Amino acid sequence: MTAWLFPGQGSQHRGMGAELFDERPDLRDRADDILGYSIAELCREDPEQRLADTRFAQPALFVVEALGHLRRIAAGQRPDFLAGHSLGEYAALFAAGCFDFDTGLRLVRRRGQIMARASGGGMLAVVGPRADTAGALLVAEGCTELDTANYNAADQVVLAGPTADLSRAAGLLKRHGLRCVPLRVAAAFHSRHMDAAAREFAAELDEVDFHPPRVPVLSNVTGRPYPDGDVGALLARQMRSPVHWERGMRHLIDSGVEDVAEIGPGTTLTGLWRSALRAASGGTASRRTAPPSAEAVSPARRPAPAEPTRYGPPPDARRLGSAAFRAAYGVRHAYLTGSMYHGIASVDLVVRMGRAGLMGFFGAGGLRPERIEEAIERITGALGPDARFGMNLLATPGDPVLERAVVDLYVRRGVRYVEAAAYTRLTAPLVHYRFAGAHHDGSGAPVAVNRVLAKVSRPEVAEAFLRPPPGALLDALVADGRLTPQEASVAARLPVSEDICVESDSGGHTDGGVALTLLPTIRRLRDVVAGQHPGAPAPRVGAAGGLGSPEALAAVFVLGADFVVSGSINQCTPEAGTSDEVKDLLATVGVQDTVQAPAGDLFEAGGRVQVVRRGTLFAARAGRIYQAYRRYAALEEIDAATRRAVERDCFGGRSFDEVWAETRDHLARHRPADLDAALRDPRRRMALVLRWYFRHSTALALRGDPEGRANYQIHCGPAMGAFNAWVRGTDLEDWRHRHVDVVADRLMHATAHHLRDALRRVSGEEAPIVARSAQS
Structure with missing residues (x-):
């Protein structure tokens, strides 16, 4: 750069x-x-x-x-x-x-x-070791009419103020071993x-x-x-x-x-x-730096070169992770932003990342295909026809028709990068997306034009993505006309995903996984599977979840991560597609302020996600609703006290009947088969009514409805609290300054510095331990 x-x-x-x-x-x-x-x-x-x-x-x-x-x-x-x-x-x-x-x-x-026209006063250059402390030295001596006008370097500042005070200051500072040179100016600029x-x-x-x-x-x-x-x-x-x-x-x-x-x-x-x-790089500024001799506010001229430093140049964050990953995704860091559902990972977020030479995934989960296509239009319109961007493909086991429609949209619109999330098994639409357009190149090597970055938190799921798809699934896709025989022949030689992202301790479905154990385990699994398929490319393994500080990123890179995907921290940025009220809340979250709660998309199966508990009662109320589902077989069986509490606290005063009427109308428009099933099965009908709370609580948070704050559903891991602690006291403490590309750059470069310093310590070399903030 x-x-x-x-x-x-x-x-x-x-x-x-x-x-x-x-x-x-x-x-x-x-x-x-x-x-x-x-x-x-x-x-x-x-x-x-x-x-x-x-x-x-x-x-x-x-x-x-x-x-x-x-x-x-x-x-x-x-x-x-x-x-x-x-x-x-x-x-x-x-x-x-x-x-x-x-x-x-x-x-x-x-x-x-x-x-x-300004007149009266002047400027004084101060040169020497720790010249940047000149202002403090003068205040201690009672010289308070001078300001530091230029902070040019640690060994060079410029003072400005009344001429008499500058003369007095020069005498005081010379006693501290600092060189003082008056500048030929007629006023005290920058003061x-x-x-x-x-x-x-x-x-x-x-x-x-x-x-x-x-x-x-x-x-x-x-x-x-x-x-x-x-x-x-x-x-x-x-x-x-x-x-x-x-x-x-x-x-x-x-x-x-x-x-x-x-x-x-x-x-x-x-x-x-x-x-x-x-x-x-750990060196100090040269003591032989020449003082400024020009007018006005000129910085000093031509500092003499310093002695070589022991540890060489500053570390390069662009070397972290896999160079092959950076080349495949066309990014300058092995760092992506993950998709946050309902467009929280917004068009603005994806566009900002793309313009910065980085890449993000749009949060398509929970959106209808027409909304997703509109987002694709806006992203490609902003970034151009060769834009590097990704889209989310969220597993929808309860709505396979929606998954197929989204995949058809991605194939038709030429979307080349997809983040597959919440999958517990391979599905036909997912495999269709991956191998649509696959072919053999001029040398006969298999080529897949679409990339799937698979988020996984269980080894058996990772293994399914690491291998080529099962033959029976490919045969069914060919028979259905979704893949050609040529595309299927390529699929038989390539893994479903060339990039596996181990997700742990995040706001998604992670099964409570821990990166310290999951990441090495899945890397070893990758090596075993790759050895069984010597002709196929060895997939890369990255990490997501819990990545809110340089120390966390450094840890997963040391564990062998080829790339990282950030998540929770990005919803507290100006570009995130959620409300300012949610961002204000997220900026106060600590590492202890999240908790596991029932998941709306895997409600019947008992799935859980991590959410914010600070300032909201969502987790407790969602737990009450899930217990009612487990205890009763139909809405009519729910006891009166539980029913009143759910209707009052969770449904915003709506009755079960009103919620069912709204749900029935939605299903009639979009999922008539599910409506038929619910009309035949009282327990299914109960699940659909109770699950309404999860849509409602998400909508309240996205809108920032002040009346519904207690019910805000905010998916988030403890990375948010770690990030807040790291940026405290810097310009990024205010979320309005946390532009998503700035967050990426600050984290990656601080990670590179942290790794360098950590390697010095573990190797026994003497080096000061410096806590690097987001501002340093």
Whole structure:
């Protein structure tokens, strides 16, 4: 991954961008019209030495950096992240599509004019080991009128404030072994002393219609990517807020960025990037870092290279898991987001993952085929015809017609990736999906175009997916016209699934399984089965459930997981298709706040799922309903007290008769065979009425109905509590910042760091134990 960095004021010099203006004469001429002078002459020759003037330096830098960006785009290059130091942030936002060239140039021209009028005060660069503690040292000495304006690196900050206070501060800090260099500026930029100027510029920003960034852009104010809708607000704060450059560089490292390109004059930001890499890999910033000598808020120039560190570069999260898995799914991490039923794993979630070079499964469980097809339309419309995305295929033993209809839809729409969940045995529709379109390639090797990622929690179920389908099942599919004889011949040579996901301790059907025992057991089973089918590819084995912290991901990778699939944590993201009320509740959940409860889809069979118990009575009430089903043979036999309690507490005041009437109408429209069976069998009719509570409780949660909060059914494992604990005190504590791709990147990169540190400890090497938060 690559980030493009745009330097700020102080990096300008005569001759900058000289070769760029003739490449885009249209933009050069527009800049001349907006500014009222020749931008090419100013940058190439600077005949009146105006580049030292903020009013001219800021527009000139923006034009040069914008043209440099466009040159790279024309050459077919694309960044994964964008960042700009102070003024450079405007070029980064232009590159991300937040505004057009003309708008950006007008903004920076006005910004330069406003900043040039500010006077009084100055800035002081502080260089040396632990320079980032300078602010605290000064407060301890009673020097409270200064602000830290730039956090450039651990060994380099810039202070801003009144000139007299800066002189006093220089003397104090030199006694602490820190080097202080005054900057040639006329005001205390990026400090409280710019409040009036910032308010004036905020009025200018209010007139601009900003677009959401197409590429993540790091904000100077937060050191984190701009959230959608916050561009104007953060730019308004930028003029008076410190530049958190070091924090932004740490975010890039944790997000997997390995290379940067500095677009604009100088190599200042490249040097700061190297300093951040050294700090991330266990080294320290060089004591020989040169102090800044440029005007305004320029970061220091060209830090000297540090000594080699003992442990090498930061770990690469993209190497975790199976490279073959990443290639097969077209993703940059061996990490997927699982399907959460009723569209909780939403279109927005799947699209966001796809745009980030990752992949998610849409939560099709519980939805009718027409709703599922609408979701496919929206996903492919957003991601394009070559989109990488997956759909859920949920086992529906009580409704085989629905399973067949969903499979027919997936085959017809060319869905290539399916997550198969809750299967206890192979079914004809599942095998049909897997081998529809299967063929032999030019060398005679078997090829299946559709991939099934099977979630399993029992070895015997895993074994069924690890082997080719039974011959009798293939014969029946051929006889039924669902597979051709050629497709069936390919199926006889390939496993039903090339990717087995061991699910434990999740919000799904897991039989109470534990990853520590299940994952190694099923890996060994995979090896045995693969040895019996030497011509077939050996399926990969991954893990799901309980994955809410770097330590949990690290554990399953050490156990041999080829990939991971996250689940519960993703329903507490802005993209999840559930209510804000549920997300507010989930953000408070601890690891102890979940419990097993009866499952609506496997009600009669006694199936159980894990749900949230904090703030809801669903588990207790579902248990009461299931006990009534076990105790009685018909609705009419249920005792009066139980009936009143269920109708009042679970059915929202509806009577059994009213619920049956609603259920009967639904079955008449969608499942007439089930209606006939219920009319003949009183116990079946009772089950259908009691199961209504599970649909009702899910709908209450999805809507966020405040009156029905006690009945919210929220499938969730303890991973949610572990994640909440991990992000406490960081920007991800608020679920509104937990974008699903950000969660994926933070977890995977923190996992890589955790594994590196853990391996040092178990190998006996001395290394500090550092608890890595979601922010570090």
